[in-house]
Amino acid sequence: MNGWIKVGTRSELLPGEFKVVWDGDTPIAVYNIDGALYAVEDVCTHDGGDLAGGDVHGFEVECPRHGARFDLRTGAVTKPPAYEPIASFPVHEENDVIWTRDDR
Numbered sequence: 001m002n003g004w005i006k007v008g009t010r011s012e013l014l015p016g017e018f019k020v021v022w023d024g025d026t027p028i029a030v031y032n033i034d035g036a037l038y039a040v041e042d043v044c045t046h047d048g049g050d051l052a053g054g055d056v057h058g059f060e061v062e063c064p065r066h067g068a069r070f071d072l073r074t075g076a077v078t079k080p081p082a083y084e085p086i087a088s089f090p091v092h093e094e095n096d097v098i099w100t101r102d103d104r
C-alpha cells in the first residue's frame with residue numbers, strides 16, 4: 001500500500017464512528033456510515049474549523065463552529081455558511097485493514 005495511510009481495522013472504526021489520520025500536512029477524517037466508509041479533508045472551507053466531532057446527520061457532517069454541512073460521500077456543501085466543497089479521498093480495504101490517502 002505504497003503512498004496510502006493506514007486508518008486501522010474494521011473493528012476500530014465501527015458504524016457511527018470516525019477516525020482522523022494525517023497524510024503529510026493533510027488531516028483526513030474517515031467515517032463509517034452504516035458500514036460504508038468515506039474519507040474527507042478535515043478542514044471546513046468556511047473558516048478552517050475541524051469537521052471531525054461535528055454532528056453527523058445521515059450522510060452529512062455539520063461543522064461545530066458555524067453549522068455548515070458537507071456531504072461525506074462527495075464533499076459537496078449542503079448548507080452555508082460554507083460555499084466551497086471539501087476534498088474527498090479514496091478509501092481502500094484489504095485484509096480487514098482500511099487505508100486512505102490524499103490523492104490530489
Ligand code: FES
Nearest residue numbers: 044046049063066
Ligand atoms: S468554520 Fe465551519 S462553518 Fe465556519
